Amino acid sequence: MPAPSADWLTDRPQVRTIRAAACDLNGVARGKRMPIPSARKLLTEGTRFPLSALSLDIWGEDIDDSPLVFDTGDRDGTLFPTERGFVPMPWLEAPTALVPIWMYREDGRAYDGDPRHALRFVMERFKARGLTPVVAVELEFFLIDDSGRNLQVPISPRSNKRRKAAEILSIRALDAFDSFFTDLYEACEAMDIPADTAISEAGLGQFEINLVHTDDALKAADDAWLFKMLVKGLARRHGFAASFMAKPYEDYAGSGMHAHFSVLDEEGHNIFDDGTPRGTDVLRHAIAGCLNAMSDSTLVFAPHLNSYDRLVPDAHAPIGIAWAYENRTAAIRVPSGAPVARRIEHRVSGGDVNPYLALAAILGAALTGIEDGVMPPEPITGNAYALDLPVIPTDWGSAIAAFETSELIPRIFPAELIRNFLLTKKQERHYMAELSETEQVEIYLDTV
Template sequence: MDWLREHPEVRTIRVAAADLNGVARGKRIPARFADKIIREGTRFPYSVMNLDIWGEDIENSPLVFETGDPDGLLIPTERGFMPMPWLEAPTALLPIWMFHMDGRPYLGDPRQALARVLMRFGEAGLTPVVATELEFFLIDDSGKTLRVPPSPRSGKRRTGGEVLSLRALDAFDRFFTALYDACEEMDIPADTAISEAGPGQFEINLLHQSDALKAADDTWLFKMLVKGLARRHGFAASFMAKPYEAWSGNGMHTHFSILDRAGQNIFDERRPDGRERLGHAVAGCLAALRGSTLVFAPHQNSFDRLVPDAHAPTGIGWAHENRTAAIRIPASGPAARRIEHRVAGGDVNPYLMIAAILGAALQGLEAAEDPPAPFTGNAYSQNLEQLPGTWAEAIETFANCPRMPGIFPAELIENFLMTKRQELHYMAELSEAEQTELYLDTV
């Protein structure tokens, strides 16, 4: 409430939680009722956390008619109020998450699923340090075909990708300046911005932090901010995995290391077991990759990105300082040794993505699993086991993977599968243009 008292100009608030697709679901409330939300929370049907990408109920879900579509209790996260700089009227956002009425966490909530994985790390005396790298396109979607928006400075459109081009960044300087100012206001640790290989494609890194739940919050909020702020500047921003057939897709790479109780990196090679424990974590990630591909590629469009020779991994392997690998060990000093997980697209739910990565790494550490030898050279030319090649295959692989119940609650697994099977069924009725229109703003 202190933040609201410091901002008397704010007259409305939004309360919002992430559903299984990472879509914000919530309510608009007059600011004068904010204290009631803080004291008592608010209520949504449990089924709201389990809507499909169109925002429709899941057919035959036990959360709907079978149980009378009951309510869960949503209470504010530790994040508190923050501004929504993409809206014209001064407005506050209050992130919330779902519990049962008796106070138990609702395990169909993706944020609760990540919190559950982090609780297991805490019980083992371990703390993950996490950072995400987010790629997105700025897009003019006002016509029949997607195009790069004209530069506010020159009025010209870029015709191709310009990797690490200052000119490309400067063309949208007004937008990026507003974006960084907004990140400061929202306490999102945005670091370096670069232009990427696609036309109008950019990447912004969020800084490493030892609160993985906040790292997921920041990633979710950043996606919301970028999309909203772009609209305010007269164009769209999209994290969909592959908006253009002829250009590279959007990835979301995740870096992580793990600290022990003394705050030391367990992957530090100066420790007697540093290299070995790095290998255990890598082994866990590799063993869960096929089963968790649906988390990293949750939509029809996701699989347009996961193709050979397109700067997105297709094979299950790891390597040192090699961007063709699904699991990359970046060059660093021993104390900063970390793992980069490169499979996820920009269209993921960040809570599920980070839970899948850290949960798999913890499985490898707990079982002291050994990884295969790292490969060298081009991953696409290696004889590697492959990720599922289609959405349908990824759904069934997730359903049958024995490792998933050790990472995600049974209720979330079942809800996620029902959601994806329903989407797979109805997506077949849409043209490619209709699918693009659907995914452009939602993911």
């Protein structure tokens, strides 16, 4: 993997500090602030911090019974820059750059507890079969005034009014925060995040931005992780909060991260395309793989207590394990359109997911279906919520149990990551039960 060049810093003398950060299991950036001389050293020698730092709980605390902490002396890993290189941080006042890093062991092996490596492992399985996923994500989030006791929609900088209503596909709602979205798109361009269409959604102050598809799934996950960081940081600069928590308002729909993907062969042909709306048998194998792993991987798609407030009937979040053509009530949707663009939309993940883990779970499940040649049940028609379907776990404890006992999850994720993720979620579940609902929302609002 080529290291980023120090020329980036030379060409930008105004940048005075660097953040070197890795993504932990909760999607939180963990790392260090560095002066420029240390940043140059980072490019060639890497940096060090404990292996356990990627498995902290949502409060940033060590896991009580993790073998990574006291049992092994809380030993270090070595972290090196990813191929992403330097990324501006436009939400900060001083010119600053972020260097995304990922973790390795002392002997040079990739650290199996690193979420970015987990996605890389899945991509290597595709590559071994001569296949390349083409991936895009849609990210929903809320703009929130959290200055008072109750969360509410921010006051519009344009009208100086607060409109307490959901407005699906409203240009007025977008224009009400035009300065924020203008700055957001300019920042995405500076950070090489391929932001596409923005719309207003069904929740209070809720919006969605699509990221353009790419044939590099690691970049797609990088883009999603950096985008979440950017939106939250930039919103604070504009005087309000932004959050990807699954469901901040009880009476309105929550936020999801829908993932779209197709798969190309070595000649660049979409293996889901047979020239018709139906798609190939390989498309159905991939769908079957996703359906078969859906219950076991719910903990990845809904990793927090608040995640399960979103997973309720008739709330634009699928809970029935089913697929359909052009049907947004189904967990797996095959969108219409030109056959050459035939793809799968996986609609289960909340906006609060770790993008690396979510894409690894989705693409890994699809590949197991392709490898096994399994076929799904017939596609459904009509309202999935009204049908008698098997359902994913709709509470945190059941999702933890399904993940822990799964026979499919070890085919997707390394054993060390599975262990660490389970220990983290069990600890969070234990301590989250001691908090009031207000305290729970407070921790999720800014972290996820």
